[in-house]
Amino acid sequence: MSEIFELPGHFIRRLHQISVQAFHARARAAGHDLTPVQFVALEAVRTTPGIDQASVAAMIAYDRTTIGGVIDRLVEKGYLKREISPRDRRARVLTLSAAGKRILDEFTPAVLALQADILCGLTEEERRTFLALARKATRALHPEEVASD
Amino acid sequence: MSEIFELPGHFIRRLHQISVQAFHARARAAGHDLTPVQFVALEAVRTTPGIDQASVAAMIAYDRTTIGGVIDRLVEKGYLKREISPRDRRARVLTLSAAGKRILDEFTPAVLALQADILCGLTEEERRTFLALARKATRALHPEEVASD
DNA sequence: GGCAAATGATTTGTATACATATCAAGCCTG
DNA sequence: CAGGCTTGATATGTATACAAATCATTTGCC
Secondary structure, three states, X not given: OOHHHHOHHHXXXXXXXXXXXXXXXXXHHHOOOOOHHHHHHHHHHHHXXXXXXXXXXXXXXXXXXXXXXXXXXXXXXXXXXXXXXXXXXXXXXXXXXXXXXXHHHHHHHHHHHHHHXXXXXXXXXXXXXXXXXXXXXXXXXXXXXXOXX | OOHXXXXXXXXXXXXXXXXXXXXXXXXXXXXXXXXXXXXXHHHHHHHOOOOEHHHHHHHOOOOHHHHHHHHHHHHHOOOEEEEEOOOOOOOEEEEEOHHHHHHHHHHHHHXXXXXXXXXXXXXXXXXXXXXXXXXXXXXXXXXXXXXXX
16 A cells, blocks of 8 residues: 555544544534534634634634635624724624524533544543644644644 | 634644645645645555546545546646546546656655654654554544555 | 446535735834 | 835635535346
């Protein structure tokens, strides 16, 4: 078999795919239609109400254009309110709606539980090691983002 | 900061994003226009000439619809030949063209080197540990695929 | 041999993902 | 305070990703 299929890039892609599928499975089971990106965008607004789109993109390391579309759909679904900033008429200020708050509260436990689905092939200790290494590799390249906790 | 940003799913997404960006950077530097998926699809055909699209999808764990489009673009670029199988008129038999062979040969060293770009925040030993855990987590869920080496 | 189930591929529709270009508004320096 | 640079957002175009439906063919089972 080709060595290409044994490289980090290949397994990272597969893990991402597994992770997204696990999310969709949990969402479907809970009767929600959130995607992983939509969920994390809502979470960004929850932690920083009144944040603008560009700052959401920076916080979760997404492309601005992508976030524009994601926010569009969240506004359409009624989970987010988008208003022109009084301080900067270019910016769109985002806040959670009541429905947005509700779906976040309802779904967050499932998202926490889902992490074990992704790494179900690993022991508890291996999961901790994996998480620490994944975190270190990511932070090495982007130390500033979602800064210190 | 929200705990959501400290979960495996978040770091896996970030690593995938970093991995794809590293690929594009190397491709651009080499003057090629291959994407990660296109590269791995070519590699699948190289290891199994005459493979059909569904088998490519199974080998690299992709959706059939996605692979259809990927193959379309590779055929358009002249890297793959697609012919109707003489054994099964539904299936499309894939083979590398001379240009496809050439670009694979030329670009494979960069793809191997690129793996270190992704995990440049880790030591050699940490990279090995990470790879082993990523592999184990993936294989636990899909033991059959790209089977034993 | 014939018909139902399975399978390879494509079509359609939605949602990322991101590069590039454009527009509007704020800033900054001379 | 004016012109230039920067920045928030949107528009456009390409490429994944995948669900669901459809079509053609083949297989399997009686």
